[in-house]
Amino acid sequence: MSIPNQHKISAQHVNVWYGAKKAIDDVSLDFGSDHVTSLIGPSGCGKSTFLRTLNRMNDTIPAAKVEGDITLDGEDIYAPEMDVVQLRARVGMVFQKPNPFPKSIFENVAYGPRIHGLAGNKTQLGEIVERSLRRAGLWDEVKDRLTDSGTALSGGQQQRLCIARAIAVDPEVILMDEPCSALDPIATAKIEELIHELKGRYAIVIVTHNMQQAARVSQRTAFFHLGTLIEYGATSDIFTNPRQERTKDYITGRYG
Ligand SMILES: Nc1ncnc2c1ncn2[C@@H]1O[C@H](COP(=O)(O)OP(=O)(O)OP(=O)(O)O)[C@@H](O)[C@H]1O
Numbered sequence: 001m002s003i004p005n006q007h008k009i010s011a012q013h014v015n016v017w018y019g020a021k022k023a024i025d026d027v028s029l030d031f032g033s034d035h036v037t038s039l040i041g042p043s044g045c046g047k048s049t050f051l052r053t054l055n056r057m058n059d060t061i062p063a064a065k066v067e068g069d070i071t072l073d074g075e076d077i078y079a080p081e082m083d084v085v086q087l088r089a090r091v092g093m094v095f096q097k098p099n100p101f102p103k104s105i106f107e108n109v110a111y112g113p114r115i116h117g118l119a120g121n122k123t124q125l126g127e128i129v130e131r132s133l134r135r136a137g138l139w140d141e142v143k144d145r146l147t148d149s150g151t152a153l154s155g156g157q158q159q160r161l162c163i164a165r166a167i168a169v170d171p172e173v174i175l176m177d178e179p180c181s182a183l184d185p186i187a188t189a190k191i192e193e194l195i196h197e198l199k200g201r202y203a204i205v206i207v208t209h210n211m212q213q214a215a216r217v218s219q220r221t222a223f224f225h226l227g228t229l230i231e232y233g234a235t236s237d238i239f240t241n242p243r244q245e246r247t248k249d250y251i252t253g254r255y256g
Helices: 047-053 084-090 105-115 122-135 155-168 185-198 211-217 235-240 245-251
Strands: 007-018 021-032 036-040 064-072 091-094 173-177 203-207 220-225 228-234
Touching: 007 047, 021 047, 021 203, 021 228, 036 047, 036 211, 047 064, 047 173, 047 203, 084 091, 091 155, 105 122, 105 155, 122 155, 155 173, 155 185, 185 203, 185 211, 211 235, 220 235, 220 245, 228 235, 228 245, 235 245
Parallel strands: 036 203, 036 220, 091 173, 173 203
Antiparallel strands: 007 021, 007 064, 220 228
16 A cells, blocks of 8 residues: 655565464555655554564564565565664664663764764764754753763653664664653653654654554554455555555554
8 A cells, every 4th residue: 555655665465473373464555755754553453563663673582473565675685695783773663662772872872873884083073973862852961971881861851862872873764663652741742742743754664553653743543454455545544544444443443
Protein backbone atom coordinates (compact mmCIF):
# COMPACT_ATOMS: atom_id res chain seq x y z
CA MET A 1 0.00 0.00 0.00
CA SER A 2 1.59 3.29 -0.90
CA ILE A 3 0.69 6.89 -1.39
CA PRO A 4 3.02 9.16 -3.34
CA ASN A 5 6.11 10.31 -1.50
CA GLN A 6 9.88 10.32 -1.86
CA HIS A 7 10.74 6.83 -0.65
CA LYS A 8 13.79 6.68 1.56
CA ILE A 9 13.17 3.16 2.72
CA SER A 10 10.90 0.69 1.02
CA ALA A 11 9.66 -2.71 2.21
CA GLN A 12 8.04 -4.99 -0.35
CA HIS A 13 6.34 -8.32 0.38
CA VAL A 14 7.99 -8.77 3.73
CA ASN A 15 7.37 -12.01 5.64
CA VAL A 16 8.87 -12.83 9.03
CA TRP A 17 8.84 -16.13 10.89
CA TYR A 18 9.92 -17.00 14.41
CA GLY A 19 10.61 -20.70 13.93
CA ALA A 20 7.41 -22.11 12.45
CA LYS A 21 5.28 -19.14 13.55
CA LYS A 22 4.61 -16.49 10.95
CA ALA A 23 4.65 -13.04 12.57
CA ILE A 24 4.52 -10.82 9.45
CA ASP A 25 2.54 -11.78 6.37
CA ASP A 26 3.30 -10.08 3.06
CA VAL A 27 3.63 -6.49 4.25
CA SER A 28 4.61 -3.75 1.77
CA LEU A 29 5.16 -0.19 3.00
CA ASP A 30 7.29 2.77 1.95
CA PHE A 31 8.66 5.55 4.13
CA GLY A 32 9.72 9.02 3.07
CA SER A 33 11.90 11.63 4.73
CA ASP A 34 9.23 14.29 4.65
CA HIS A 35 6.93 12.68 7.20
CA VAL A 36 6.61 10.62 10.35
CA THR A 37 4.89 7.24 10.06
CA SER A 38 3.17 5.54 13.00
CA LEU A 39 2.75 1.79 13.18
CA ILE A 40 -0.29 0.97 15.31
CA GLY A 41 -2.31 -2.13 16.16
CA PRO A 42 -3.16 -4.49 18.99
CA SER A 43 -0.48 -6.17 21.08
CA GLY A 44 1.31 -8.97 19.23
CA CYS A 45 0.23 -7.82 15.76
CA GLY A 46 3.85 -7.57 14.60
CA LYS A 47 4.59 -3.81 14.77
CA SER A 48 7.97 -4.23 16.48
CA THR A 49 8.87 -7.24 14.36
CA PHE A 50 8.22 -5.26 11.18
CA LEU A 51 10.09 -2.20 12.51
CA ARG A 52 13.10 -4.37 13.28
CA THR A 53 13.26 -5.65 9.70
CA LEU A 54 14.09 -2.09 8.58
CA ASN A 55 17.59 -2.14 10.11
CA ARG A 56 18.09 -5.89 10.39
CA MET A 57 17.67 -5.96 14.16
CA ASN A 58 15.93 -9.33 13.67
CA ASP A 59 19.36 -10.71 12.71
CA THR A 60 20.07 -10.78 16.43
CA ILE A 61 17.18 -13.23 17.06
CA PRO A 62 18.33 -16.70 16.00
CA ALA A 63 14.80 -18.07 15.36
CA ALA A 64 13.79 -15.12 13.16
CA LYS A 65 13.72 -15.47 9.38
CA VAL A 66 12.99 -12.50 7.11
CA GLU A 67 11.94 -12.69 3.47
CA GLY A 68 11.07 -9.93 1.03
CA ASP A 69 12.77 -6.86 -0.39
CA ILE A 70 13.82 -3.96 1.79
CA THR A 71 15.75 -1.16 0.16
CA LEU A 72 17.35 2.02 1.48
CA ASP A 73 17.69 4.53 -1.36
CA GLY A 74 17.21 1.57 -3.70
CA GLU A 75 19.96 -0.50 -2.08
CA ASP A 76 19.04 -4.00 -0.82
CA ILE A 77 19.71 -3.92 2.93
CA TYR A 78 19.70 -7.73 3.13
CA ALA A 79 22.37 -8.09 0.41
CA PRO A 80 25.29 -10.21 1.65
CA GLU A 81 27.72 -7.35 1.05
CA MET A 82 25.70 -4.92 3.20
CA ASP A 83 27.72 -3.80 6.23
CA VAL A 84 25.21 -4.16 9.07
CA VAL A 85 27.07 -1.81 11.43
CA GLN A 86 26.99 0.86 8.73
CA LEU A 87 23.33 0.10 8.02
CA ARG A 88 22.37 0.58 11.68
CA ALA A 89 24.11 3.95 11.66
CA ARG A 90 22.08 4.94 8.57
CA VAL A 91 18.91 3.49 10.07
CA GLY A 92 19.15 4.35 13.76
CA MET A 93 16.92 2.95 16.47
CA VAL A 94 15.50 4.21 19.74
CA PHE A 95 14.09 1.57 22.07
CA GLN A 96 11.20 1.39 24.52
CA LYS A 97 13.49 1.58 27.53
CA PRO A 98 16.21 4.23 27.35
CA ASN A 99 19.51 2.34 27.09
CA PRO A 100 22.43 4.76 27.44
CA PHE A 101 25.87 3.19 27.72
CA PRO A 102 27.31 3.21 31.26
CA LYS A 103 29.64 6.00 30.16
CA SER A 104 29.67 9.79 30.33
CA ILE A 105 27.03 11.88 28.54
CA PHE A 106 29.75 13.05 26.14
CA GLU A 107 30.96 9.52 25.42
CA ASN A 108 27.44 8.26 24.77
CA VAL A 109 27.15 10.67 21.87
CA ALA A 110 30.81 10.63 20.77
CA TYR A 111 31.07 6.84 20.52
CA GLY A 112 29.29 6.42 17.17
CA PRO A 113 31.02 9.29 15.32
CA ARG A 114 34.33 8.01 16.62
CA ILE A 115 33.89 4.40 15.44
CA HIS A 116 32.50 5.60 12.10
CA GLY A 117 35.39 8.06 11.66
CA LEU A 118 33.09 11.09 11.32
CA ALA A 119 35.35 13.52 13.20
CA GLY A 120 38.86 14.45 12.10
CA ASN A 121 39.94 15.71 15.50
CA LYS A 122 38.80 16.40 19.06
CA THR A 123 37.31 19.80 18.22
CA GLN A 124 35.18 18.35 15.45
CA LEU A 125 34.07 15.53 17.75
CA GLY A 126 33.05 18.10 20.37
CA GLU A 127 31.08 19.99 17.71
CA ILE A 128 29.22 16.84 16.64
CA VAL A 129 28.38 16.06 20.27
CA GLU A 130 27.10 19.58 20.91
CA ARG A 131 25.09 19.69 17.67
CA SER A 132 23.51 16.29 18.37
CA LEU A 133 22.61 17.19 21.94
CA ARG A 134 21.15 20.50 20.77
CA ARG A 135 19.12 18.79 18.09
CA ALA A 136 17.85 16.30 20.68
CA GLY A 137 16.78 19.21 22.90
CA LEU A 138 19.14 18.19 25.71
CA TRP A 139 22.14 20.53 25.41
CA ASP A 140 21.01 23.20 27.86
CA GLU A 141 20.27 20.60 30.51
CA VAL A 142 23.62 18.79 30.24
CA LYS A 143 26.19 21.24 28.89
CA ASP A 144 27.72 21.78 32.32
CA ARG A 145 27.94 18.10 33.18
CA LEU A 146 29.05 16.31 30.05
CA THR A 147 31.37 14.08 32.07
CA ASP A 148 28.57 12.78 34.33
CA SER A 149 27.29 9.30 33.60
CA GLY A 150 24.47 9.06 31.04
CA THR A 151 22.72 6.64 33.37
CA ALA A 152 22.45 9.36 36.05
CA LEU A 153 19.99 11.36 33.93
CA SER A 154 16.21 11.15 34.33
CA GLY A 155 14.35 8.65 32.12
CA GLY A 156 13.19 11.36 29.71
CA GLN A 157 16.67 12.87 29.51
CA GLN A 158 18.14 9.40 28.93
CA GLN A 159 15.75 8.87 26.04
CA ARG A 160 16.76 12.22 24.52
CA LEU A 161 20.39 11.19 25.02
CA CYS A 162 19.65 7.99 23.07
CA ILE A 163 18.10 10.12 20.33
CA ALA A 164 21.21 12.36 20.34
CA ARG A 165 23.33 9.22 20.08
CA ALA A 166 21.34 8.07 17.04
CA ILE A 167 21.50 11.53 15.42
CA ALA A 168 25.27 11.86 15.98
CA VAL A 169 26.10 9.40 13.18
CA ASP A 170 23.98 11.32 10.68
CA PRO A 171 21.26 8.74 10.08
CA GLU A 172 18.80 8.84 7.21
CA VAL A 173 16.07 6.96 9.04
CA ILE A 174 15.18 6.84 12.74
CA LEU A 175 13.13 3.92 14.04
CA MET A 176 11.42 4.38 17.40
CA ASP A 177 9.91 1.41 19.19
CA GLU A 178 7.43 2.83 21.72
CA PRO A 179 9.94 5.48 22.78
CA CYS A 180 7.67 7.04 25.41
CA SER A 181 6.18 3.98 27.07
CA ALA A 182 8.56 4.20 30.04
CA LEU A 183 8.18 7.99 30.42
CA ASP A 184 5.89 10.30 32.38
CA PRO A 185 3.57 12.72 30.53
CA ILE A 186 5.99 15.69 30.68
CA ALA A 187 8.94 13.67 29.35
CA THR A 188 6.59 12.18 26.73
CA ALA A 189 5.54 15.65 25.59
CA LYS A 190 9.21 16.61 25.19
CA ILE A 191 9.92 13.56 23.03
CA GLU A 192 6.83 14.27 20.92
CA GLU A 193 7.97 17.87 20.46
CA LEU A 194 11.38 16.58 19.46
CA ILE A 195 9.89 14.17 16.90
CA HIS A 196 8.07 17.16 15.47
CA GLU A 197 11.33 19.10 15.16
CA LEU A 198 13.22 16.18 13.61
CA LYS A 199 10.55 15.61 10.96
CA GLY A 200 11.78 16.48 7.49
CA ARG A 201 15.40 15.85 8.36
CA TYR A 202 15.02 12.08 8.74
CA ALA A 203 12.48 9.46 7.76
CA ILE A 204 10.92 8.62 11.14
CA VAL A 205 8.96 5.46 11.89
CA ILE A 206 7.40 5.10 15.33
CA VAL A 207 5.65 2.14 16.91
CA THR A 208 3.10 3.31 19.43
CA HIS A 209 0.30 1.86 21.51
CA ASN A 210 -1.01 5.30 22.11
CA MET A 211 -3.42 6.40 19.40
CA GLN A 212 -3.46 10.00 20.58
CA GLN A 213 0.30 9.98 20.23
CA ALA A 214 0.08 8.58 16.69
CA ALA A 215 -2.42 11.32 15.84
CA ARG A 216 -0.18 14.01 17.35
CA VAL A 217 3.20 13.04 15.93
CA SER A 218 2.63 11.35 12.58
CA GLN A 219 1.38 12.32 9.17
CA ARG A 220 1.03 8.70 7.96
CA THR A 221 -0.32 5.74 9.88
CA ALA A 222 -0.19 2.00 9.19
CA PHE A 223 -2.60 -0.26 11.06
CA PHE A 224 -1.47 -3.85 11.61
CA HIS A 225 -3.56 -6.80 12.73
CA LEU A 226 -2.38 -10.41 13.19
CA GLY A 227 0.80 -9.81 11.21
CA THR A 228 -0.87 -8.19 8.22
CA LEU A 229 -1.07 -4.58 7.14
CA ILE A 230 -4.77 -3.77 7.16
CA GLU A 231 -4.70 -0.11 6.24
CA TYR A 232 -2.20 2.64 5.48
CA GLY A 233 -2.84 6.28 4.75
CA ALA A 234 -2.76 9.85 5.95
CA THR A 235 -3.07 9.84 9.75
CA SER A 236 -6.07 12.17 9.61
CA ASP A 237 -7.91 9.74 7.31
CA ILE A 238 -7.06 6.67 9.37
CA PHE A 239 -8.43 8.32 12.52
CA THR A 240 -11.43 10.11 11.08
CA ASN A 241 -12.42 8.08 8.07
CA PRO A 242 -10.93 4.57 8.10
CA ARG A 243 -11.80 2.44 5.09
CA GLN A 244 -11.57 -0.92 6.85
CA GLU A 245 -13.94 -2.20 9.54
CA ARG A 246 -11.05 -3.62 11.56
CA THR A 247 -9.31 -0.26 11.63
CA LYS A 248 -12.53 1.41 12.74
CA ASP A 249 -13.05 -1.20 15.49
CA TYR A 250 -9.51 -0.67 16.75
CA ILE A 251 -9.51 3.11 16.78
CA THR A 252 -12.91 3.21 18.46
CA GLY A 253 -11.54 0.93 21.17
CA ARG A 254 -13.60 -2.14 20.33
CA TYR A 255 -10.49 -4.29 20.74
CA GLY A 256 -6.83 -3.85 21.43
N1 LIG B 1 11.88 -13.18 19.79
C1 LIG B 1 10.71 -13.76 19.49
N2 LIG B 1 10.60 -15.12 19.43
C2 LIG B 1 9.43 -15.70 19.13
N3 LIG B 1 8.28 -15.05 18.86
C3 LIG B 1 8.32 -13.71 18.92
C4 LIG B 1 9.52 -12.99 19.23
N4 LIG B 1 9.25 -11.66 19.20
C5 LIG B 1 7.94 -11.55 18.89
N5 LIG B 1 7.39 -12.78 18.72
C6 LIG B 1 5.97 -13.06 18.35
O1 LIG B 1 5.70 -12.41 17.12
C7 LIG B 1 4.41 -11.80 17.16
C8 LIG B 1 4.55 -10.30 16.90
O2 LIG B 1 5.24 -9.72 18.01
P1 LIG B 1 5.67 -8.19 18.05
O3 LIG B 1 6.42 -7.98 19.31
O4 LIG B 1 6.29 -7.83 16.78
O5 LIG B 1 4.24 -7.50 18.12
P2 LIG B 1 3.86 -6.03 18.57
O6 LIG B 1 2.70 -5.64 17.74
O7 LIG B 1 5.05 -5.16 18.52
O8 LIG B 1 3.40 -6.28 20.06
P3 LIG B 1 3.44 -5.28 21.32
O9 LIG B 1 2.60 -4.13 20.93
O10 LIG B 1 2.83 -6.11 22.41
O11 LIG B 1 4.87 -4.93 21.56
C9 LIG B 1 3.81 -12.13 18.52
O12 LIG B 1 2.99 -13.27 18.38
C10 LIG B 1 5.02 -12.44 19.37
O13 LIG B 1 4.71 -13.35 20.37
